[in-house]
Amino acid sequence: MIKDVVCTFCGNACDDIEFEGDYGRNLCPVGEAKFARKERIKTPMINGKEVSYDEAIEKAAEILKSSKRPLLYGWSSTVNEAIRLGVIIAEKLGGIYDQCSSVCHAPTTLAMIEQGIVGGTLGQAKNRADVVVFWGCNPVEAHPRHPTRYSVMARGFLTRGRSDRRVIVVDVRKTPTAYLATDFYMIKPNSDFAIFTALRSIVNGHEEAVPDRVGGLKKEELIELAKTLESAKYGLVFFGLGVTHTRGHERNVEAVIKLVQDLNKKTRYILQPMRGHFNVVGSGEVPAWEVGFEYAIDFSRGYARFSPGEFTAVEALIRGDCDAAMIVASDPVAHFPKKAVERLKKIPVIQIDPHPNLTTKIADVVIPTAIVGIEAEGTIYRMDGVPLRVKKIKDTNYPTDVEIMEKLLEKIVR
Amino acid sequence: MTSILIKNGIVVDPEQNINGEKMDIYIKDGKIVDECKADKVIDANGMTVVAGGIDIHAHIAGPKVNAGRAMRPEDMKHVRMKSGKFRCAMGGVLLTCPSIGYEYARMGYTTAIEPATPTLYAIHTHEELDSIPIIDKAALPLFGNWHLTFKFAAEKDVEKMKSFVAWAIERAKGYGIKVVNPGGVEAWMYGKNVHSLNECIPGFEATPAEVLTTLMKASIELNLPHKVHVHCNNLGVPGSAETTAETIELAKKIGEYCLHITHIQFNSYTGDTWKNMGSGAEELAKLINDNPVTVDMGQVIFGHTTTMTADGPFEFALFKLAKSKWINKDVEIETGGGIVPITYRAKSAVNAVQWATGLEFGLLVDPDKIVISTDFPNGGPFTSYPYIITLLMSKKFREKEIEEKGVNNYIEKATSLLSIETERTFYDIVKMTRTTPARILGLKNKGNLKVGADADVAIYPFNCNDMPDYERILKALENPAYTIKDGEIVVKDGEIVSENWGKTFWVKAKEQSEVIEEELESVFKYYTVSRGNYGVREEWIRRAEAIRV
Numbered sequence: 001m002i003k004d005v006v007c008t009f010c011g012n013a014c015d016d017i018e019f020e021g022d023y024g025r026n027l028c029p030v031g032e033a034k035f036a037r038k039e040r041i042k043t044p045m046i047n048g049k050e051v052s053y054d055e056a057i058e059k060a061a062e063i064l065k066s067s068k069r070p071l072l073y074g075w076s077s078t079v080n081e082a083i084r085l086g087v088i089i090a091e092k093l094g095g096i097y098d099q100c101s102s103v104c105h106a107p108t109t110l111a112m113i114e115q116g117i118v119g120g121t122l123g124q125a126k127n128r129a130d131v132v133v134f135w136g137c138n139p140v141e142a143h144p145r146h147p148t149r150y151s152v153m154a155r156g157f158l159t160r161g162r163s164d165r166r167v168i169v170v171d172v173r174k175t176p177t178a179y180l181a182t183d184f185y186m187i188k189p190n191s192d193f194a195i196f197t198a199l200r201s202i203v204n205g206h207e208e209a210v211p212d213r214v215g216g217l218k219k220e221e222l223i224e225l226a227k228t229l230e231s232a233k234y235g236l237v238f239f240g241l242g243v244t245h246t247r248g249h250e251r252n253v254e255a256v257i258k259l260v261q262d263l264n265k266k267t268r269y270i271l272q273p274m275r276g277h278f279n280v281v282g283s284g285e286v287p288a289w290e291v292g293f294e295y296a297i298d299f300s301r302g303y304a305r306f307s308p309g310e311f312t313a314v315e316a317l318i319r320g321d322c323d324a325a326m327i328v329a330s331d332p333v334a335h336f337p338k339k340a341v342e343r344l345k346k347i348p349v350i351q352i353d354p355h356p357n358l359t360t361k362i363a364d365v366v367i368p369t370a371i372v373g374i375e376a377e378g379t380i381y382r383m384d385g386v387p388l389r390v391k392k393i394k395d396t397n398y399p400t401d402v403e404i405m406e407k408l409l410e411k412i413v414r
Numbered sequence: 415m416t417s418i419l420i421k422n423g424i425v426v427d428p429e430q431n432i433n434g435e436k437m438d439i440y441i442k443d444g445k446i447v448d449e450c451k452a453d454k455v456i457d458a459n460g461m462t463v464v465a466g467g468i469d470i471h472a473h474i475a476g477p478k479v480n481a482g483r484a485m486r487p488e489d490m491k492h493v494r495m496k497s498g499k500f501r502c503a504m505g506g507v508l509l510t511c512p513s514i515g516y517e518y519a520r521m522g523y524t525t526a527i528e529p530a531t532p533t534l535y536a537i538h539t540h541e542e543l544d545s546i547p548i549i550d551k552a553a554l555p556l557f558g559n560w561h562l563t564f565k566f567a568a569e570k571d572v573e574k575m576k577s578f579v580a581w582a583i584e585r586a587k588g589y590g591i592k593v594v595n596p597g598g599v600e601a602w603m604y605g606k607n608v609h610s611l612n613e614c615i616p617g618f619e620a621t622p623a624e625v626l627t628t629l630m631k632a633s634i635e636l637n638l639p640h641k642v643h644v645h646c647n648n649l650g651v652p653g654s655a656e657t658t659a660e661t662i663e664l665a666k667k668i669g670e671y672c673l674h675i676t677h678i679q680f681n682s683y684t685g686d687t688w689k690n691m692g693s694g695a696e697e698l699a700k701l702i703n704d705n706p707v708t709v710d711m712g713q714v715i716f717g718h719t720t721t722m723t724a725d726g727p728f729e730f731a732l733f734k735l736a737k738s739k740w741i742n743k744d745v746e747i748e749t750g751g752g753i754v755p756i757t758y759r760a761k762s763a764v765n766a767v768q769w770a771t772g773l774e775f776g777l778l779v780d781p782d783k784i785v786i787s788t789d790f791p792n793g794g795p796f797t798s799y800p801y802i803i804t805l806l807m808s809k810k811f812r813e814k815e816i817e818e819k820g821v822n823n824y825i826e827k828a829t830s831l832l833s834i835e836t837e838r839t840f841y842d843i844v845k846m847t848r849t850t851p852a853r854i855l856g857l858k859n860k861g862n863l864k865v866g867a868d869a870d871v872a873i874y875p876f877n878c879n880d881m882p883d884y885e886r887i888l889k890a891l892e893n894p895a896y897t898i899k900d901g902e903i904v905v906k907d908g909e910i911v912s913e914n915w916g917k918t919f920w921v922k923a924k925e926q927s928e929v930i931e932e933e934l935e936s937v938f939k940y941y942t943v944s945r946g947n948y949g950v951r952e953e954w955i956r957r958a959e960a961i962r963v
């Protein structure tokens with residue numbers, strides 16, 4: 001049996017999986033699907049034709065080197081060691097480095113640049129939080145073991161189980177997570193900013209400034225919610241795309257950060273975004289220590305420039321800035337807006353991924369690799385930034401992302 | 415590897431009592447050797463040759479440092495070097511990993527210690543250390559707010575504390591014991607702080623004094639090369655000087671050397687409000703000189719910077735004061751941390767006192783006991799070391815700075831700086847940047863030029879027997895003629911000419927984790943990572959070097 005295996009699916013990065021052959025004890029159904037046998041890209045390909053790894057890498061390097069401003073995108077489902085090499089490749093090529101955050105938690109980063117963030121590890125939910133808020137997120141479906149492992153039922157040092165916690169869910173519909181709640185507040189879509197602001201007014205003693213109804217909640221409900229928040233010895237607010245992807249975007253996140261700042265003047269509170277992919281945090285941390293920024297980074301002038309909305313993948317593609325793309329462990333064709341995908345179809349695309357997806361269909365060069373956390377080891381960062389070393393639990397003939405990046409870098413700086 | 419002869423240089427090496435003697439230095443296979451056939455000869459005639467500088471306390475890697483970068487793109491956008499033969503180097507005060515390595519080397523520094531890493535995040539810290547080129551490095555894991563520390567301190571159980579320290583340092587691949595505001599960060603989990611050495615830590619029977627005493631004893635008995643490295647309680651507030659004096663008393667009671675107080679400047683204020691705050695440096699300098707304790711300066715540099723410490727409650731207080739942005743991080747049941755941008759203004763009475771207090775320490779404490787630091791980035795950039803050295807070496811330069819920067823004249827009343835005539839000799843400076851930090855860290859092959867020492871060498875373009883005026887000193891210190899790291903020339907005339915990768919030191923102490931097996935098992939119930947996944951393996955580090963004790 002192999003113990004302490006890290007699940008490489010969602011941002012929970014559960015590290016208590018025990019493998020007996022193909023069976024992984026403690027995996028949730030979503031994790032099981034990740035570890036189940038899936039279709040693989042069989043061999044490297046150039047324009048759909050099977051080729052050797054050497055040929056594919058040579059071709060990829062040629063495309064990247066002859067490109068004026070290649071886009072290097074993806075990264076949230078590979079290890080830091082590969083990401084680091086990817087950042088250096090982007091720097092040496094004068095290209096653009098961007099990662100999946102630019103289409104998910106970018107508003108959180110922008111808000112953090114304005115306000116900072118009052119955070120902590122998931123252990124704070126487990127050990128101390130007696131009020132836990134899920135706002136615009138649905139862990140029961142998106143991060144299935146979050147409630148049992150960390151936040152709702154977990155047995156901790158001060159909070160010893162479900163009965164020691166007051167669980168609040170705020171959402172626009174009654175999600176499966178709402179059924180776990182002590183109090184559920186159904187709000188109107190796109191009203192998060194207004195509600196955060198109203199709560200801040202109440203917490204800061206300006207109840208009179210709050211109108212009778214805000215975002216579908218009565219004033220009494222808002223006061224009750226504010227009192228519950230204040231009643232915590234240690235409170236924790238988890239938030240998701242329901243906050244970042246509704247009207248207001250980073251303004252919403254800024255408002256909830258400020259609410260948490262205010263609450264810290266009365267009691268203790270922290271805030272945690274529910275990050276999706278298992279290493280989306282690493283794909284921002286690595287470029288930050290290598291070149292200073294987390295995403296939307298352009299190197300065309302020989303140094304790093306950060307400009308969201310300009311050097312983010314979708315915008316750079318739509319503007320037609322990039323004349324080649326390398327996609328690592330991601331599927332932009334499935335997730336990007338139509339115009340961005342159209343541009344991808346026009347330019348040479350290199351894909352590095354273990355599994356076929358929609359991007360494979362448009363890629364000129366396809367390089368299949370080992371699956372991170374099953375066939376390849378390396379470092380990843382959980383949603384709270386806690387670093388974990390994912391394991392290799394099966395042998396494979398596929399090369400790792402790191403090996404491919406090393407070879408590419410060698411060819412590019414040569 | 416090439417062999418090098420540094421010919422006719424004027425050597426300063428306090429470890430060997432060499433003060434400005436014309437000598438030849440031979441280098442082979444990364445070490446200083448007696449004599450050898452040299453592939454390359456450096457003509458160091460008229461230049462001063464010293465060991466590579468050592469920074470004993472600079473936040474250069476780990477989750478806190480990187481969160482600071484992410485929060486401050488306005489600081490990171492500063493371009494130091496474009497991508498080319500070397501990496502692009504970014505950052506104003508905060509720096510990227512490539513910048514950190516290059517900037518140290520460009521000052522003639524070759525070793526730096528990251529002084530505050532949560533063991534839970536040690537993998538991350540080592541990833542960043544591995545991305546810093548050229549310099550040697552090490553990391554100090556945090557112990558001062560760990561539940562197990564409190565438990566063993568409450569039981570005054572030095573045996574178990576020893577085992578715990580050895581176990582945790584091994585897991586962190588760390589170099590020693592760091593303590594930040596003992597008990598205060600745990601209190602912060604309840605929205606509080608601790609305010610004296612003898613008050614009970616919330617939820618535990620232990621006091622900060624017991625935490626410090628037990629850890630100091632453990633560090634002696636384990637024979638750690640670097641003893642307890644402390645950021646004292648009550649940091650950054652008027653009245654902190656008293657707490658610092660009491661902390662020194664604790665070490666005195668133990669009777670042998672076991673305490674390094676870091677960024678002493680930040681912990682040396684008298685008074686009871688910001689209005690009557692003053693410097694406690696004069697009194698404390700006497701205490702330090704008379705007792706078995708060492709310190710580093712924590713000098714403040716006027717301008718903007720980003721504060722970052724494991725002292726969560728301090729950063730919250732600073733956030734309320736500065737009303738700027740604020741990052742906080744509560745880490746499981748072992749530590750916490752915070753980050754707040756700040757600007758030190760010469761015109762501000764408080765900041766002026768801070769500036770003067772740091773310099774007082776640099777001028778009053780025995781150079782065998784004090785190391786130059788800014789507590790990077792808390793007091794300011796480490797790239798200011800040449801500036802700090804020049805201030806310490808020249809009263810005229812101090813007077814000029816006070817005049818030109820318009821330093822608030824409250825320092826006349828609140829500090830003794832203006833009445834200090836001392837000008838540090840270059841010999842003193844070499845102690846404060848090489849010999850003393852190497853001794854405090856127990857790095858025998860560093861900070862000196864003895865045969866067998868690591869070939870980390872800086873050559874400055876001035877003659878230390880015939881000191882030029884302060885302007886030329888400053889310029890020479892900022893532009894070493896050569897920096898040699900591991901026997902390779904990495905800097906010439908202040909510019910990077912080649913890049914190599916330094917070592918990461920860690921301490922392997924005799925471990926008896928079976929003594930604390932029960933406690934470890936029970937504490938991991940409260941972790942969100944498995945015990946098997948906690949910590950760093952040596953083979954994950956680029957160039958790990960274990961020091962066995």
Ligand code: SF4
Pocket residue numbers: 007008009010011012013014026027028029030031143144145146
């Ligand atoms: S919750 Fe996420 S990390 Fe944990 S087992 Fe399920 S998919 Fe994997």
Ligand SMILES: [Zn+2]
Pocket residue numbers: 471473529530677723789792
């Ligand atoms: Zn520090």
